[in-house]
Amino acid sequence: MSELVAQLDSALPEHCGSGPEWLKVLRKNAADEFRKHGLPTRKDEAWKYTGLGALAQVRLASGFENRISAATHPAPLLEKGLQIDMLDGQLLQEIGEQLAGVTLLPLADALKFGVSGLQNLLESLSEPASKSGSTNGFSALNSATLDSGLVIHVSAGTDAGRLSLIWSTRSTDTPLLFNSRICVILEQDAKLELLEHFESPDENANTSNIVLQAELGAHATLQHVRFQQESDKAVLITRTEISQQADSEYAYYGFDLGGGLVRHDVHTALKGSGAKSAINGAYLLDGSRHVDNHARVDHMAPGGFSDQYFRGVAGGSGRAVFNTAVCVHPGADETEARQSNANILLSARAEVDTKPELEIYADEVIASHGATVGQLDEQAVFYMRSRGLSEQEARQLLTTAFCRSVSDKLTDPVLREVISERMMAVMPQAE
Amino acid sequence: MLKIKNLHAKVAGNEILKGLNLELEAGEIHAIMGPNGAGKSTLGNVLAGREGYEVTQGEVMFNGKNLLELEPEERACEGVFLAFQYPVEIPGVNNTYFLRAALNAQRKYRGEEPLNSVEFLRLVREKLKILHIGDELLHRAVNEGFSGGEKKRNEIFQMAVLEPTLAILDETDSGLDIDALKTVAEGVNRLRSPDRGMIVVTHYQRLLDYIVPDKVHVLADGRLVATGGADLALKLEEQGYAWLEDGGIATLDVDSVGHVASP
Numbered sequence: 001m002s003e004l005v006a007q008l009d010s011a012l013p014e015h016c017g018s019g020p021e022w023l024k025v026l027r028k029n030a031a032d033e034f035r036k037h038g039l040p041t042r043k044d045e046a047w048k049y050t051g052l053g054a055l056a057q058v059r060l061a062s063g064f065e066n067r068i069s070a071a072t073h074p075a076p077l078l079e080k081g082l083q084i085d086m087l088d089g090q091l092l093q094e095i096g097e098q099l100a101g102v103t104l105l106p107l108a109d110a111l112k113f114g115v116s117g118l119q120n121l122l123e124s125l126s127e128p129a130s131k132s133g134s135t136n137g138f139s140a141l142n143s144a145t146l147d148s149g150l151v152i153h154v155s156a157g158t159d160a161g162r163l164s165l166i167w168s169t170r171s172t173d174t175p176l177l178f179n180s181r182i183c184v185i186l187e188q189d190a191k192l193e194l195l196e197h198f199e200s201p202d203e204n205a206n207t208s209n210i211v212l213q214a215e216l217g218a219h220a221t222l223q224h225v226r227f228q229q230e231s232d233k234a235v236l237i238t239r240t241e242i243s244q245q246a247d248s249e250y251a252y253y254g255f256d257l258g259g260g261l262v263r264h265d266v267h268t269a270l271k272g273s274g275a276k277s278a279i280n281g282a283y284l285l286d287g288s289r290h291v292d293n294h295a296r297v298d299h300m301a302p303g304g305f306s307d308q309y310f311r312g313v314a315g316g317s318g319r320a321v322f323n324t325a326v327c328v329h330p331g332a333d334e335t336e337a338r339q340s341n342a343n344i345l346l347s348a349r350a351e352v353d354t355k356p357e358l359e360i361y362a363d364e365v366i367a368s369h370g371a372t373v374g375q376l377d378e379q380a381v382f383y384m385r386s387r388g389l390s391e392q393e394a395r396q397l398l399t400t401a402f403c404r405s406v407s408d409k410l411t412d413p414v415l416r417e418v419i420s421e422r423m424m425a426v427m428p429q430a431e
Numbered sequence: 432m433l434k435i436k437n438l439h440a441k442v443a444g445n446e447i448l449k450g451l452n453l454e455l456e457a458g459e460i461h462a463i464m465g466p467n468g469a470g471k472s473t474l475g476n477v478l479a480g481r482e483g484y485e486v487t488q489g490e491v492m493f494n495g496k497n498l499l500e501l502e503p504e505e506r507a508c509e510g511v512f513l514a515f516q517y518p519v520e521i522p523g524v525n526n527t528y529f530l531r532a533a534l535n536a537q538r539k540y541r542g543e544e545p546l547n548s549v550e551f552l553r554l555v556r557e558k559l560k561i562l563h564i565g566d567e568l569l570h571r572a573v574n575e576g577f578s579g580g581e582k583k584r585n586e587i588f589q590m591a592v593l594e595p596t597l598a599i600l601d602e603t604d605s606g607l608d609i610d611a612l613k614t615v616a617e618g619v620n621r622l623r624s625p626d627r628g629m630i631v632v633t634h635y636q637r638l639l640d641y642i643v644p645d646k647v648h649v650l651a652d653g654r655l656v657a658t659g660g661a662d663l664a665l666k667l668e669e670q671g672y673a674w675l676e677d678g679g680i681a682t683l684d685v686d687s688v689g690h691v692a693s694p
Contacts, residue, residue, distance in 0.1 A: 378482070383519040386479050387533035387589065388507040388540070397532065401523030401572075408523070 004177070005035055007060040008144060019111045022119055023146070030143030039137040046136070049321040049353050050292040054235050054261045058207050060145075061088060061176040073168055074199040077227060077418050081162030081193070088169050089178030089208065090148045101158030101190075107149035107181055115151050117185045121215050122146070125241060136265075138237050142179045142211045149181035154190035156217070162193040167208065168200050169234070175205040184214035184222065188245070191221045195415075198228035198236060198259075205260070207235035214241070216248035218272060223411070224252045227419060229426070230259035232287060239265045246272030246301070253410055254281035254293065255419055257426050262291040270297065270304040270332075281310045282406035285318025285350065286428040292321035299332040299362070306336075311406050312343040313399055314350035315428025325357040326369070332362045339369035344376060344402060347431040376430075400424050432457045432494060432628045433597055439488035439653075440470075440477050447473040449653030450489070457596070458625040462639055463632045464664060465650035466672040471632045472516055474650070475601040479513035480506050493597065507533075508540035512595030514586040516602040521573035526585065527555065529573050530592055537593065558591040562618045580611030587618040598622070599630045604638035616641030636668035 012031055039055070040047040073085045073092065084104070085092035095104045103115065110118055125139060154160045169178060186192055200206070216222055222242070230236050236259050242250050250268055268277045283291045297306040312320045326337045343352040356369040376398050384394035403423050410416045433455040440448040447470045455461055465471050477484045478491065480503035491498040498506060521529070535545040546554065559566055564584055574582050583603055590598055600619065604612055619629070619642050631642055639647070639661060647664045649657040651672070657663065 377519070377521075379519045380521045382481055382503060383515065383521070384529070384533070385503040386481075386507055386513055386515075387529075387593065388504050388537040389533055390504050390536065391502075393532065393536065397524055397529070398521070401521065405523045 004058070004060055004141070005038065007062075008034060008141065011060060011062050012144060020114075022123070023111055026123060027144050027146055030140045030146075034137060034140040034144055037137050037140070039141075044136070046294060046323070049319075050261070050263055050290065052261075055177070055207055058175045058177045058235070061178045072201070074166055074197065076164045076166055077195065077197055078162070078164065078412070078415055081164055081195075083164040083166065084150065086150075086165060086167045086180065088176070088206075089180035089210070091150065099158070099160060101155040102160045103151070103153040104163075105151045105153075107151055107183065108147050110151035110183070111147070115153050115185070117153070117215060118151060118183060121183055121185060121213050124243065125211065125213055138209050139211055139239060142181060142209050145179045146181060148179070149183070151183045151185070152192065152194075153185045154187060154192055156187040157189045158187075159191040160193075162195060164195045164197060167196065167198040167210070169204055169206040169208060171201055171204050172206065175207065177207040177209060180208070180210045182210070182212040184212070186214065186216050186220035186222060186248075188217035189219045190217065193223040193225075195225045196227065198226075198230050200231045200234050202231050203233065204231040205233040205235070207237065209237045210239070212238070212240045214243070214250075216242065216244045216250060216275075218245045218247055220245070220248045222248075222250050224250070225255075225410070225415070226252070226264070227255045227257070227422075228259055228262065229257040229422065230262070232258070232289070233260045234258070235261045237263050240267065242266075242268035242277070244268060244270050244272060244275040244277065247274040248272065249275070250277040252277075252279045252281070253406065254283075255407070255423070256281070256283035256285075256291045256293070257422060259289060259291065262289070263294075264292070265294045265296075267296045268298070268306075270299050270306065271301055273301040274303045275301065276305045277307075278409075279306070279308045280406050280409050282403045282423065283310075283312045283320055283322075284403060284423060284426055284428060285312070285314045285320050286316045286426065287318065288316065289318045290321075291318075294323045294325075296325040297327070297337065299326070299328040299335045299337060302331065302333045302335070302362075304332060304335045307338045308340065309338075309406065309409070310341045311403055312341070312352060313346065313403060313428055314343065314352050315346035315431065317347070317349040318428070319351045320353070322352070322354040322371075323357070324355075324369070324371075326359070326367065328360045328362045328365050328367070330361045332365075334364045335362060336366040338367070339371075341371040342402075343373040344399060345373060346399070346428050395430050396427065399427055403427075434492040435489070436491075437489035438474075438477070438486065438491065440473055441485045441487055442473060442483060446487070447653055448477065451650070451654055453648065453655060455597070455628045455630065457628050459645045460623065460629040460631060460642065462642075462644035462647045462664060463630060463650050463655075464634065464636070464647060464667055467634065469650045470653045471634070471650055472601055475513050475516075475599045475630075475632055478506075478511060478599055479503060504536065505540075507593075507595075508537045510596035512590050512593055512598045514583075514590060514598065514600040514603050516605060518574045518577075518582040518586055520575045520577075522575045524573050526571055526573050527551075527569045530555075530589060533589075534592060555592065558588065561621050562588060562591055564588060564614070564618070579606040580608070580614070583607060583611065583615050584618065587615055587622070591618070591622055596626060597628050597630075599632065601632050602634060603631070604633055604635060612638065613641060636664040639664045
């Protein structure tokens with residue numbers, strides 16, 4: 001990791017040198033933090049099950065040398081809505097026509113010209129929101145090199161519709177580490193449906209370190225789909241940081257179908273009363289994939305509602321890590337918080353480590369949590385066979401159904417089908 | 432159609448069926464009654480091929496085939512249907528999707544073309560009409576969150592769509608109130624056919640008020656100890672099963688063996 005620090009040192013003067021003063025301070029503080037702590041290790045509780053050996057050879061990408069044609073970019077899951085291609089952490093093309101009330105800007109431009117609320121949003125990431133939601137080495141590195149990415153600003157009362165962000169990386173001789181930042185600012189009553197899609201060519205061993213931050217004003221709604229079918233060697237480190245004002249709604253749907261080493265942290269802070277968040281995810285692991293999901297909800301105001309629902313299937317020698325945490329802070333009375341995580345192991349070599357955490361410091365709280373790791377329901381297998389389905393068909397149908405309980409929560413019926421078909425196509429087999 | 436000879440079966444090392452003999456012809460409905468623990472549900476599970484039910488002796492021939500050699504799905508494809516006492520909830524699997532997959536698996540086995548969703552839906556509508564049940568169960572996951580009555584109705588609906596030649600109804604009346612019982616029984620009666628044999632396993636006589644069997648068998652301690660017409664069920668209702676412990680068949684006032692009572 002000392003090599004990454006050296007690479008950061010050589011890349012940094014240029015970055016610190018541009019933009020407003022607050023930005024230079026932000027980058028410098030983040031760089032200092034990264035120099036001090038580096039990337040996380042297994043000694044960090046939040047990284048206990050996830051080693052970063054896969055990053056040993058990685059080099060920090062410097063700049064964006066030569067643009068290539070968009071022809072190799074993955075096709076979108078859905079044609080509807082605005083589509084933005086991100087290659088190696090950077091925008092691949094100019095942003096097309098925009099709706100009234102919606103501002104889409106490359107991050108570098110937004111930093112140059114200023115966007116209402118952007119400084120606050122960027123600075124909020126460096127404040128550790130909570131124990132395990134604290135900034136980690138990846139976020140520090142991301143902030144220190146803050147330059148590429150996208151800003152999405154939706155004015156009060158505007159429905160921005162759907163925006164697809166399609167992430168991919170190029171094959172390189174030496175694996176590279178790309179940093180990128182997405183900032184979403186939804187003013188009150190604003191609406192956005194954000195569909196993030198990560199897919200890279202096979203044999204691609206790059207690391208993507210992407211932070212998404214969103215500020216949801218009062219009554220704002222953000223639907224956020226994160227779908228990844230990365231290459232077997234790809235390292236994908238993503239962090240989603242949401243801040244919610246009163247009566248805002250955040251819905252997250254995560255689908256992990258690929259990747260070599262994947263770590264996703266999703267954290268939402270319900271700061272205003274009556275805010276709601278639903279955090280759903282499915283992970284399907286085969287081969288020797290490692291997928292680590294950390295989800296955390298902080299209830300900081302009364303009358304909030306949160307539901308965390310994750311389903312996982314692990315076959316081959318895949319390893320899934322799942323950590324779900326809810327903290328109901330003092331004063332967040334009459335909160336309702338649910339957590340549910342269930343996993344199916346299809347092979348003796350696969351492993352799932354799941355840990356639900358619940359801390360309550362308020363009154364009149366309704367909370368439920370459960371985590372299970374098991375095999376398929378043999379009663380159900382027999383029931384299906386007794387109707388004529390073969391054993392293999394029965395098992396396939398059950399595993400798919402298990403994961404579909406997540407995709408069925410998607411509101412768009414076409415996307416629901418597209419994602420469930422993708423899941424079926426990569427469904428691990430029982431051994 | 433079905434010939435069971437000297438069937439012995441073990442569950443978890445305990446012998447439950449101890450030499451059961453039964454012959455069922457197409458078009459007949461036989462009721463099997465008996466006290467708890469007699470082996471009633473074991474019989475249904477052995478015939479359907481559930482794992483953990485070990486046949487130690489005897490044979491079961493179904494339309495000339497050795498049923499016990501077949502996998503559960505092959506038995507289903509050959510026309511055996513078990514209506515479960517406790518239908519299994521399968522979250523996430525749509526009832527209609529599941530049933531079409533099952534029917535098409537059976538059609539494939541028989542060398543028939545699969546039904547597409549339009550053809551299947553036409554068939555489903557027709558069956559719902561015959562059974563006088565609504566289509567609200569179609570859109571839900573298999574048995575998930577169904578009431579006891581809905582689960583049993585769903586079993587009968589599956590049976591109507593799959594059109595088995597042998598249907599075994601395992602305590603289909605258990606847990607049903609009288610209205611649900613009537614609906615289920617009416618469904619079964621509509622599926623009576625000269626080509627179809629049915630075995631109705633029940634603890635109580637009540638169900639047989641609505642599904643009138645051709646024969647009633649009493650199963651006790653793993654064997655059929657008495658066989659009679661429909662009125663045997665009434666006798667059992669009056670006298671209970673206590674006579675089994677008092678020396679068996681001789682003490683039961685049976686005068687109707689071989690006689691088929693009218694309802």
